[in-house]
Amino acid sequence: MQKIDLIATSAFGLEAVVARELRDLGYPEVSVENGKVTFAAGPEALCRANLWLRSADRVLLKMGEFRALSFEELFEQTRALPWPDWIPADAAFPVEGKSINSKLFSVPDCQAIVKKAIVEKMKTRHRTEWFAETGPRYRVEVALLKDLATLTIDTSGAGLHKRGYRRLGSEAPLRETLAAALVMISRWRPDRVLVDPFCGSGTIPVEAAMIGLNVAPGLKREFEAEKWPAIESVHWRRAREEAEDLVAVVPGLKVHGFDIDREVLSLARYHARLAGLEEVVSFQERPVSELRSRSKYGYIICNPPYGMRLGEMSGVERLYQEMGMVFRTLDTWSHYILTAHQGFERLFGRRADKRRKLYNGRIQCNLYQYFGPRPPRKGNLPELATLNTGVAAEERGGLL
Numbered sequence: 001m002q003k004i005d006l007i008a009t010s011a012f013g014l015e016a017v018v019a020r021e022l023r024d025l026g027y028p029e030v031s032v033e034n035g036k037v038t039f040a041a042g043p044e045a046l047c048r049a050n051l052w053l054r055s056a057d058r059v060l061l062k063m064g065e066f067r068a069l070s071f072e073e074l075f076e077q078t079r080a081l082p083w084p085d086w087i088p089a090d091a092a093f094p095v096e097g098k099s100i101n102s103k104l105f106s107v108p109d110c111q112a113i114v115k116k117a118i119v120e121k122m123k124t125r126h127r128t129e130w131f132a133e134t135g136p137r138y139r140v141e142v143a144l145l146k147d148l149a150t151l152t153i154d155t156s157g158a159g160l161h162k163r164g165y166r167r168l169g170s171e172a173p174l175r176e177t178l179a180a181a182l183v184m185i186s187r188w189r190p191d192r193v194l195v196d197p198f199c200g201s202g203t204i205p206v207e208a209a210m211i212g213l214n215v216a217p218g219l220k221r222e223f224e225a226e227k228w229p230a231i232e233s234v235h236w237r238r239a240r241e242e243a244e245d246l247v248a249v250v251p252g253l254k255v256h257g258f259d260i261d262r263e264v265l266s267l268a269r270y271h272a273r274l275a276g277l278e279e280v281v282s283f284q285e286r287p288v289s290e291l292r293s294r295s296k297y298g299y300i301i302c303n304p305p306y307g308m309r310l311g312e313m314s315g316v317e318r319l320y321q322e323m324g325m326v327f328r329t330l331d332t333w334s335h336y337i338l339t340a341h342q343g344f345e346r347l348f349g350r351r352a353d354k355r356r357k358l359y360n361g362r363i364q365c366n367l368y369q370y371f372g373p374r375p376p377r378k379g380n381l382p383e384l385a386t387l388n389t390g391v392a393a394e395e396r397g398g399l400l
Contacts, residue, residue, distance in 0.1 A: 003040045005062035007152060008053055010035060010177075013358040017055045017181045025052055038062065043231055046155055047239035050225070051218040054180035054211070057159055060141070060152040061086070061225075068149040069103050071113050078117035078142075078151060084125030086153065086230050090135030093118060095142065102144040114142045114151070136227040157224030164220040165206065165275035173201055174303050178360060180207040180217065182301050185356065185367065186336045188212075190250050193298035197288045199257025202268025204301055205281045209255045209272075213280065216243035220275075254295075258286040288319070291326050297375040298333045306340040306363070320347035327370075334372040340365045 010018045018037045019030045025048055031038040037056075039045070049059045064081040068074040087093055095118070097111040104110055118140065122131065139154040161176040182204065188194055190212035196204040210217060219240070225231055259265050265283050272281045304323065307316030320339075324347065327335050337344070340363050345351050352368040359365065 003042055004046070005038065005040050006046060006049065006155075007060040007062050008037045008039070008049060008056040009058045009060065010037065010056050011359050013356065014055050014178070014181050017184055018053065020184070021053055021055060022049070025049065044235045044239060046225060046231060047223075047235045048242070050156055050160070050223045051216045051239050051243050053160060054207070054217050055177050055184065057161070057177060058154055058156045059160070061155055063140075063151040063153060065148065065150045067147050068144070069147055071104065071109065074104060074110065074142075074149060075113050075117045077149070078114050079121045081121070081151060083118050083121045086228070087118070087122065087138050088135060088229055089122070089126040089128060090132060091138050092133040092135065093138040093140055095140045097142045097144075099144040100146070102147045104144055104147075104149075110142050110144065114140065136229075137224055138228075139224070155223060155225035155228075157222070160218065162221060163217050163275070165271050166201065166203065167271075167274065174203045174360065176203055176207060176217070178358070179203040179303075180211065181358075182303075182336060182338060182367065183208045183211050186299055186301055186334065186369075188299045188301070190253055193254040193256070193293065193295045195256045195258065195291070195293075195298065195300050196302045197258045197286075197291050197300065198302045198304045199259050199268055199283065200261075200264050200303075202257050202265075202271045202281070202283065204303065205255050205257040205268070205283070206272055206275050206277060208301070209253065209277045209280045210275065212248075212250055212253050212255065213277075214246050214248040215275075216246070219243050253280055255281045257281065257283045258288070258291070259283075260285065260287050288326055289322055291330075293330060293333075296332045297372060298330065299336070300327065300330070300333060301336045303338045303360070306365075308340065308363075316341065317343075317347050320344055321349070324349035332372050335368075335370040337368045337370075338365050339368070342366075344368060 008018050008022065012035055015032050015037055019032050022030050022037060022039055027039045027041050027045060029039060046059060066077045068077060095111045095115045097107040099105050099107050099110060119131065123129065141152050143150045163176050166176065188208065194208050199205055226236055257268055262285050265285055268283045269278065272278045304319065305316050307313040338358065338360065345368065353371045354369040356367040357364065358367050
């Protein structure tokens, strides 16, 4: 099979992160647009992208793109696409749609026309008048933006944030893809301490540990396209074998999550266990006021409360002031803090070195980035102190 066009979708603000991931996977020619990154590669890329992309939402197979100013144009150009090359006779192929600033604004009509056009094209190959749609699922989407129609098939099934380890929910959870993106934006390295002092159900520490150990985020789940006859099973087998072979051994990996909620910490430990990381990530019940460390050049990456509910704002603002005082004592560390509070820098007591607009679900946030100093070169680097946890640390007054 020749090269195919693929689209990795993402939340707004993470497109550059997804593009960097694709380049690191060996696909340098990428096209970045709002909410998506397009690239062309062989069919093995479909498998590898699903397994490895940490910050993308989905991987879509791009069937075609064209201008459509009328329903007739939409029908004819959709019918001209090679649907039978991908969709077998018994496949289920529901059609979803969206339309933004286009003459064809009726989404239900566009969906019906695309469905009819695919059926007509399928009849020419499969020699049947009726499709039972009882086989593998091919979720088709017609997306119209300013009269440009893009036709895709979803290869992922469940969104890529569904890693398989987070089966129990907590209040206001951070999506796995965004948590991974925060770690990748920070350029954290696994030879340095990483702490999330507001870890909740553990998503940032678990994602960081997976990055530190080079664990493919999709290794423990299945994808819709694994059932597709057009993608040879050898591609999936090789992609999974590659992912298993590339898991790293990092002695002394130091990833820690703290929170004041004992119940939510039990969720964090459960999620780490499902991810196979219970021996790598540690969790402790501890307020941010007790955050101390003798380690240098560490990282704090966190998603503290935003104070968006009635009556919570004053407490959250006091928390941000406390964070500023505590984090200031870790003056050789780098700090990455995601919040929707527009006055964060004033309360924290320091302007960020860099701000980045991101979306936590539908909530517009800023990632406030405070860069610590560069450590000495490896030849002159002092031995990093371990982040002591548990009873021994508590007996020393909580010093990490």
